[in-house]
Amino acid sequence: MSRDPFDWIDAHAERRREAGLVRTLRPRQAESTLLDLAGNDYLGLARHPQVTGAGADACLLWGAGSTGSRLVTGTTELHTELEAELAEFCGFEAALVFASGYAANLAAVTALTGPGTLIVSDTSNHASLIDGCRLSRADTEVVAHRDTEAVRKALDAHDGPAVVVSDSVFSVDGDAAPLTGLAAACRQHGAALLVDDAHGLGVLGEGGRGAAWAAGLAGAPDVVVTATLSKSLGSQGGVVLGPARVIEHLVNAARTFIFDTGLAPAAAGAALGALRLLRAEPERAERARAVALQLYDRLTAAGLRSARPDACVVAVRAPSAGEALQWAADCRTAGLAVGCFRPPSVPDGISRLRLTARGDLTDQQIAEAVEVIVRTAPRDSARSGELAGA
Numbered sequence: 385m386s387r388d389p390f391d392w393i394d395a396h397a398e399r400r401r402e403a404g405l406v407r408t409l410r411p412r413q414a415e416s417t418l419l420d421l422a423g424n425d426y427l428g429l430a431r432h433p434q435v436t437g438a439g440a441d442a443c444l445l446w447g448a449g450s451t452g453s454r455l456v457t458g459t460t461e462l463h464t465e466l467e468a469e470l471a472e473f474c475g476f477e478a479a480l481v482f483a484s485g486y487a488a489n490l491a492a493v494t495a496l497t498g499p500g501t502l503i504v505s506d507t508s509n510h511a512s513l514i515d516g517c518r519l520s521r522a523d524t525e526v527v528a529h530r531d532t533e534a535v536r537k538a539l540d541a542h543d544g545p546a547v548v549v550s551d552s553v554f555s556v557d558g559d560a561a562p563l564t565g566l567a568a569a570c571r572q573h574g575a576a577l578l579v580d581d582a583h584g585l586g587v588l589g590e591g592g593r594g595a596a597w598a599a600g601l602a603g604a605p606d607v608v609v610t611a612t613l614s615k616s617l618g619s620q621g622g623v624v625l626g627p628a629r630v631i632e633h634l635v636n637a638a639r640t641f642i643f644d645t646g647l648a649p650a651a652a653g654a655a656l657g658a659l660r661l662l663r664a665e666p667e668r669a670e671r672a673r674a675v676a677l678q679l680y681d682r683l684t685a686a687g688l689r690s691a692r693p694d695a696c697v698v699a700v701r702a703p704s705a706g707e708a709l710q711w712a713a714d715c716r717t718a719g720l721a722v723g724c725f726r727p728p729s730v731p732d733g734i735s736r737l738r739l740t741a742r743g744d745l746t747d748q749q750i751a752e753a754v755e756v757i758v759r760t761a762p763r764d765s766a767r768s769g770e771l772a773g774a
């Protein structure tokens with residue numbers, strides 16, 4: 385009798401059920417009364433008429449799809465315009481746009497390293513950086529979270545090319561990387577610094593120019609930044625920013641650039657529309673950061689445990705995975721959408737509610753959100769210990 389090749393999946397599913405870790409898809413409705421603190425639309429631009437209009441116009445002008453990989457037919461004038469404006473805004477010599485931030489990270493890590501290179505990677509880096517390290521065939525040393533000294537030590541012990549990779553703002557707790565210290569350590573050793581600014585672009589730095597700008601590292605010859613166009617810019621896609629020779633190298637060597645269909649024109653157009661809006665209204669970035677701090681201040685004043693946010697991610701600790709899930713469900717019933725992080729997404733095993741501050745929230749909406757989160761909190765959540773940096 386032949387064996388069913390997928391029987392093992394049932395055993396995995398059973399283990400997930402037993403651990404309360406089953407993930408399910410919950411389709412969003414176009415019109416919803418839910419107050420959204422779960423998405424990553426930090427500046428509230430995903431449905432801004434100037435942004436959706438720019439996306440729709442691009443779709444009508446250039447077509448629904450980009451029709452090919454970037455090196456064949458997938459580069460339109462729109463892509464080139466977007467790259468030039470992103471580079472100029474963030475203060476880098478050049479930029480290259482990808483179909484996603486994930487693809488941008490895979491490209492940057494794999495094309496800038498290889499066998500013989502040492503990659504030094506923060507233990508809390510995003511999955512896409514981790515996968516880039518795995519694909520690169522370089523030696524990867526994972527170091528403690530935000531530990532510049534550990535980075536120095538790893539670089540000290542290596543003789544040869546090296547790249548230090550770090551999120552600028554970490555996805556789970558919203559804390560920032562010590563970019564100035566990392567850059568100093570890199571320079572001492574002639575290593576490159578690769579920063580994933582997915583949560584910093586549009587939020588940190590003057591007018592949202594990003595974490596590298598804020599740290600005085602924008603345009604540095606030894607710094608490369610990646611970002612997504614899907615969070616503060618409210619669209620979809622990814623970008624790598626850096627010295628022109630690095631970008632030219634990626635065009636020639638990065639597999640997720642060469643073998644992937646170019647970003648859809650609607651996404652490129654919407655991202656460009658959002659970028660222009662942000663340039664015209666730079667106060668949006670500051671407002672988003674202020675909303676995050678307000679959420680943090682009010683939730684911690686009510687006794688909940690959270691880490692002080694450095695950008696727009698506000699994490700609130702839950703006593704257990706089950707209680708985090710119930711808490712998020714209760715918030716939803718009360719009209720508030722929040723994220724819920726549980727193992728294995730959080731390697732430290734600590735479950736959290738994950739709130740994303742949005743610059744377009746009114747004071748009334750912030751007050752409502754805090755009221756719901758505090759009212760629905762599990763009984764012992766106030767005693768569930770500190771989050772890193774709290």
Ligand SMILES: Cc1ncc(COP(=O)(O)O)c(C=O)c1O
Nearest residue numbers: 484485486510555582612614621
């Ligand atoms: C830190 C970080 N890097 C990269 C990505 C991937 O970006 P994208 O969703 O555009 O693929 C994300 C999340 O989506 C992220 O949070």
